[in-house]
Amino acid sequence: MKILVCITHVPDTTSRIQFTDNNTTFDQTGVQYVIGPYDDYALARAVELRDQTSGKLTVLNVGDAASDPTLRKALAIGADEAVRIDTVPKDSFYVARQIAHFVEENDFDLILMGRESSDFNGGMVHGMVGELLGLPSISPVMKLEIDGKTAKLSREIEGGKEELEAPLPLIVGCQEPIAEWKIPNMRGIMSARTKPLLVKEPLSEQSHAEVVSYELPPAKGAVRLFTTDQVDDLVKLLKNEANVL
Amino acid sequence: MAVLIYIEQEAGGIKKSSLEAVSYGRTLADSLGTSALAVGLGPISTEEWTKVGKAGAVKGIHVADERLSAGIIQAHASAIADVFSYVDADILVLAKSSLGDAVAARLSVKLQAGLVSNVAALPDLSEGFTVKRSIFTGKAFAFTAIKTVKKILAIKKNILDIREEDHDLVVEVRQSSLGEEVFSAKITGMQKAEGQVSxxxxxxxxxxxxxxxxxxxxxxxxxxxxxxxxxxxxxxxxxxxxxxxxxxxxxxxxxxxxxxxxxxxxxxxxxxxxxxxxxxxxxxxxxxxxxxxxxxxxxxxxxxxxxxxxxxxxxxxxxxx
The missing domain is CATH 3.40.50.1220 (TPP-binding domain)
Known part of the structure; x- marks a missing residue:
């Protein structure tokens, strides 16, 4: 089975978020970049499925050369080859077009990615790729099994989950607990150095939207503390002053 | 030119977040000088449509196709796209949800509409169409200009109050013309906590x-x-x-x-x-x-x-x- 995993190159979730240039640019000072946490789940499941089916696993990123260490890490985790489409991602649609074009030129049975990126949280790229290719797209998926040409999935819905079956090829947006994150071992890290990392030219495409500026939420006021004996006072305050009860 | 709102149901009732989306759509429609219409898929009772009217929709389009009572992403996207063209809408508003997000992404391609998710406020219309959205999982906001004529906004919960309009909603039934191909993903089971607030x-x-x-x-x-x-x-x-x-x-x-x-x-x-x-x-x-x-x-x-x-x-x- 040929599997494609699309990964994002995003700030670590503990990063301090700041902006420069009059709030028009994300401040990368001191920021460490990682594989998107949801994409990491997708990659972990893809490695398991590749091993079960003796298939081939390709990992793809739409981004500039700064993404290369992140792609190498995906190779160390277990991908067979990496591809980077060399461009600055402009918006979800732009990225989806690049991925769809790559899939058209290289047939895959299964295309996995995270349910959303942890920076812009759009959660749109899987659905857009599905629509561009005329294939079903399912997200957010917590369980994925492959049975011949059929995928059996469990999708999270509000307050529960839904079991589905869908034909391959298929696009899946992944989240936990689809698989445990895999930590690269020394053999993986060594072999990642010699695995192919191909760089491709982007498709010329317009974006649908662009960020004009950024803003941080207002600073939180100081917490108002109560003791166990003051619970009644707190509840009155929640009702009468904060109007939340 | 109209604003169309995609409403979702939960346990036989319209979701509260969808009613918020209706009110958001109505307020936006008012500032654009156009009308707010709601689209509902699968069986919906008259009482539930009344709530949609109170929240601000002037008209409902009901695609009553039984097959749509299940949340099949591709099928919902196709049904909404049909209604979007039918009512000549320019803007689609929906509440962020497990199904809504997935449907909106496909619609963005179908309708060639710029999609912004996690919308946190009404758009700024003073210069183009700029939307405030939450990013970095709530740690920051981005003001995003949508450049396409058609637009989709997936709004966060709790960003505005539900309106209380006093008028009757007209509901038009729209026949579904969906082919079997959009139902290729099949829902085979569901587990849901009953009787609890989701x-x-x-x-x-x-x-x-x-x-x-x-x-x-x-x-x-x-x-x-x-x-x-x-x-x-x-x-x-x-x-x-x-x-x-x-x-x-x-x-x-x-x-x-x-x-x-x-x-x-x-x-x-x-x-x-x-x-x-x-x-x-x-x-x-x-x-x-x-x-x-x-x-x-x-x-x-x-x-x-x-x-x-x-x-x-x-x-x-x-x-x-």
Whole structure:
């Protein structure tokens, strides 16, 4: 089975978020970049499925050369080859077009990615790729099994989950607990150095939207503390002053 | 030119977040000098349509196709696209949800419409069409200009009040012309917590962490939640330990909530948990450790033992009702 995993190159979730240039640019000072946490789940499941089916696993990123260490890490985790489409991602649609074009030129049975990126949280790229290719797209998926040409999935819905079956090829947006994150071992890290990392030219495409500026939420006021004996006072305050009860 | 709102149902009723989307769509339509229409898929009762009218829609388009009562992503996207063209809409508004997000992404391609998700306010129309959206899991906002003529906005919960309009909604039935190909994904089963407020829809959420010491103590969380009409949530360690199901896990890789009041009991406040709750209007933290990092993100705090505080809090809430 040929599997494609699309990964994002995003700030670590503990990063301090700041902006420069009059709030028009994300401040990368001191920021460490990682594989998107949801994409990491997708990659972990893809490695398991590749091993079960003796298939081939390709990992793809739409981004500039700064993404290369992140792609190498995906190779160390277990991908067979990496591809980077060399461009600055402009918006979800732009990225989806690049991925769809790559899939058209290289047939895959299964295309996995995270349910959303942890920076812009759009959660749109899987659905857009599905629509561009005329294939079903399912997200957010917590369980994925492959049975011949059929995928059996469990999708999270509000307050529960839904079991589905869908034909391959298929696009899946992944989240936990689809698989445990895999930590690269020394053999993986060594072999990642010699695995192919191909760089491709982007498709010329317009974006649908662009960020004009950024803003941080207002600073939180100081917490108002109560003791166990003051619970009644707190509840009155929640009702009468904060109007939340 | 119209504004079309995609409404979703839960347990036979229109979701509260969808009614918020209707009110958002109506306010937007008013400022654009156009009308707000709602589209509903699958069986919907007359009483439920009345709520949609009160929330601000002037007309409902009902695609009553039974096959659409299941949330098949491709089928819902095709049905909405048909109605979008039929009513000559330019803007689609919907509430962010598990299904809504997935449908909106496909529609963005179908309609060649710029899509912005996690929308946190009404758009700024003074120069083009600029939308404020939440990014970095609530740690920042981005003002995003949509450049396409057609637009889709997936809005966050709790960003505006539901309107109370006094008029009757006209509902037009639209025949579905969906082919079998959009139903290629089949739903084979569903597990859903019955009779509870669902977490993303809830106005109040009560979450427990490892400080509760074990799943057998969750009755304390559930008692308080019941008095508050709240949904129950939990931290990641609690769901990893299987004390509670994954669909209650609130945080970076779980459910993101934006209730009016978030109550965190025995949760230390790791950054990954805060990422799921930082859009809450007010946060109350109960923890016996005064140094718990969650207090820094809280509006109100009780430093005390959860096993003592929770019964008192439940009684106090009961007393003021």
């Amino acid at each position: 977490l993303p829809e809830a106005d109040i959420v009560v979450s427990g962490g490892r400080g509760l010491k074990g799943p057998e103590n969750w009755n304390l969380i559930e008692d308080l939640a019941r008095e508050l009409g709240a949904a129950t949530g939990c931290s990641k360690p609690v769901s990893d330990l299987n004390w509670r199901p994954h669909h209650e896990h609130v945080g970076q890789t779980g459910i993101k909530v934006s209730p009016t009041l978030y109550v965190a009991v025995g949760i230390s406040g790791a950054i990954q948990h805060l990422a799921g709750v930082n859009s809450s209007k007010k946060i109350l933290v109960i923890n016996k450790d005064p140094e718990a990092p969650f207090f820094k993100a809280a509006d109100y705090g009780i430093v005390g033992d959860a096993f003592e505080v929770l019964p008192k809090l439940t009684d106090a809430v009961k007393a003021i009702k």
